[in-house]
Amino acid sequence: MPIGHTWSVAVLGIDGRVIEIEADLGGGLPCTKLVGLPDAGLREAKDRVRSAVRNSGQQWPGEKLTLGLSPANLPKLGSGYDLAIATAVLAAAGKVPATRLPGTVLLGELSLDGRVREIRGVLPGLLAARRAGVKRAVVPVHSLHEAALVDGIDVLGAARLAEVIAWLHGEGELVPPSPPGDPEPPKAPDLADVVGQPEARWALEVAAAGGHHLLFMGPPGVGKTMLAKRLPGLLPLLSVDEALEVTAVHSVHGSLSRTSPLVKVPPFVAPHHSVSVAALVGGGSGLAVPGLISQAHRGVLLLDEAAEFTSPALESLRTALEDGEVRIARSRGSVCYPARFQLVLATNPCPCAPPRETDCTCTPSARRRYLNRLSGPLLDRVDLRVHLHPITAMTTHTDEPEPTAVVRERVLGARARAAERWSAHGWRTNAEVPGPVLRREFALPRRATALLDRSLDRGFLTARGADRCLRISWTLADLAKAPEPDADHVAAALEFRDRRSA
Structure with missing residues (x-):
């Protein structure tokens, strides 16, 4: 009997890897064996999947069933492989055609009555599938809002295993994602x-x-x-x-x-x-x-x-x-x-x-x-x-403090100047710039860093602290719309790390 093939995604951290699931029937007494480093939740999948298949109007194979998840040396965790396992078993038994399975990943946990439950990690899983060249994905219908965020891959939602079976037979359509809304961001305190x-x-x-x-x-x-x-x-x-x-x-x-x-x-x-x-x-x-x-x-x-x-x-x-x-x-x-x-x-x-x-x-x-x-x-x-x-x-009404909107405009302007300066290196903010780059490629004149050198010489500042003072001085220069920090900016940066913390 032919082997059924489906694909799913293993999510490790926020990285993912496409997993091939194989189902082989025959060669022994009726039993189900799952191989490929499954965890406890995945080992229980064979019982969940069996009940889901039976309660979806299909017959569970009455012979030995071997399920393999490849690559075999990669740990498989969670219940998100249930839908792919059930489909592989049905494909191996000849209950569903396999024409739509190549190039499709299936994600979702199955309940005993055949419902496709929502799982975690759909977004990083589909991002990994897209990088691997996958063009289509079937996910729980309640995860469509998340799956729709991934461009370049055709996403379909399923509420029950029976819907996936009908879709594979070409007798029904799965749920497409609705157009994403663009809600207003929550209002921050002023x-x-x-x-x-x-x-x-x-x-x-x-x-x-x-x-x-x-x-x-x-x-x-x-x-x-x-x-x-x-x-x-x-x-x-x-x-x-x-x-x-x-x-x-x-x-x-x-x-x-x-x-x-x-x-x-x-x-x-x-x-x-x-x-x-x-x-x-x-x-x-x-x-x-x-x-x-x-x-x-x-x-x-x-x-x-x-x-x-x-x-x-x-x-x-x-x-x-x-x-x-x-x-x-x-x-x-x-x-x-x-x-x-x-x-x-x-x-x-x-x-x-x-x-x-x-x-x-x-x-x-x-x-x-x-x-x-x-x-x-x-x-x-x-x-x-x-x-x-x-x-x-x-404070009185004549001394009203600046609102967030006014300060934010200055912040965005300073960030834009920093992003333009560091764009060739891939950094967006001054805090991300490594110290060696500030000391070599963007070194300041000695007259600007004289106070910083004296603080290092007297032990008031560590080398890491000096690098952070340089980053702060570049930020102060960006806020002042200056081309580069001067001695006053460096002194103000040093003061932020010294006297004001006393």
């Missing part, structure tokens, strides 16, 4: 709501213009969290490639919206200080799922009350801040998730945190222990550090 704090507002603008990390320190009630929540409103919308990359992460995580699946607005993630390392970075048994830092990819990660986070959680951010990605190894394999986010830390200066610093009752050792949770290596990766002071007077 910067005009923040009273006072001109230094912190300027630091927020610089952070948005250059993609820099930011630390706000000050007593409670001065506006640290309010300012941090207004950072996403200053950032530009994601490009098409960035939006697909962010949406793929959210697809694997299972948090996509059905009404507007494409994530166009920079994400904003603010975990509670009791979050675990696995929840922050990513984890899970078998194969790791994306954590909060990957969900904040191309967006903002706010750690409010940063000194209350555990040291392991804070230190786990260090590699991601440098590399823009996180690699997690588990028993079933290693995955890599993108994690290029802007980090915003907000913390009180001491445990008691009175409204006025002169009322602090903490001992010097208690203050040191509290702030030592933010280690030197972590703070060295934070570009801008600002100390906020209590508000002494409410």
Whole structure:
């Protein structure tokens, strides 16, 4: 009897690989054997598929059935192969014609009554299928909103296995995706709501213009969290490639919206200080799922009350801040998730945190222990550090603060100048530029970096800190519409990392 062939996609992290599924009938007593490194969820597929086939009006083969998933050395996880397995079995048994199967991937979990259930990772799976030259895909009908985001591949939705069987016979049509809508992006909080704090507002603008990390320190009630929540409103919308990359992460995580699946607005993630390392970075048994830092990819990660986070959680951010990605190894394999986010830390200066610093009752050792949770290596990766002071007077109507729209225009202009400068290298923001490039190809005159050299010579600054000062100075120059940073820009960048954090 001929072997049935179908194709599906294995998703590892946000990468995918096309999987060939073979079904062979005969050669022994009736049984079903599944080979090709399946996990526990996939090993149960033979029972789910058998019931789904029977309840879809088809007869399950009464002889030995061997199912092979190739490449055999690649771990197969999850239940998204059910639809492809059922179709391969029916094709091997001669119950459905195989004319439409070549060049088609089938994704979906089957319920016992033959319904095709929604699965995670449809978007990265179809992106991988497109790269492999696949021209058509059959997905759960409830995943069409996500699958429609992939251009260059014909996407069809199925609600039941019986519909797929009829489609293969040419007796029915599957559901095409509806035209995607273009909903308005959610309205971000306005910067005009923040009273006072001109230094912190300027630091927020610089952070948005250059993609820099930011630390706000000050007593409670001065506006640290309010300012941090207004950072996403200053950032530009994601490009098409960035939006697909962010949406793929959210697809694997299972948090996509059905009404507007494409994530166009920079994400904003603010975990509670009791979050675990696995929840922050990513984890899970078998194969790791994306954590909060990957969900904040191309967006903002706010750690409010940063000194209350555990040291392991804070230190786990260090590699991601440098590399823009996180690699997690588990028993079933290693995955890599993108994690290029802007980090915003907000913390009180001491445990008691009175409204006025002169009322602090903490001992010097208690203050040191509290702030030592933010280690030197972590703070060295934070570009801008600002100390906020209590508000002494409410602003009047004649001194109305700038709204988000006005500041955003300046930010977009600075980002456009930076993107044009770095376009040949593939970078979009100053924060992405490696230090060696700034020191060699875009080296500043010695008179501009004299203050930076003195800080390095006296040990006030690390080499990493000097590179970050150069990045900040380029951002300040972009905001000032200057061709390159001068000594004043470098001094202002150094001040952001030194006196203002005291």
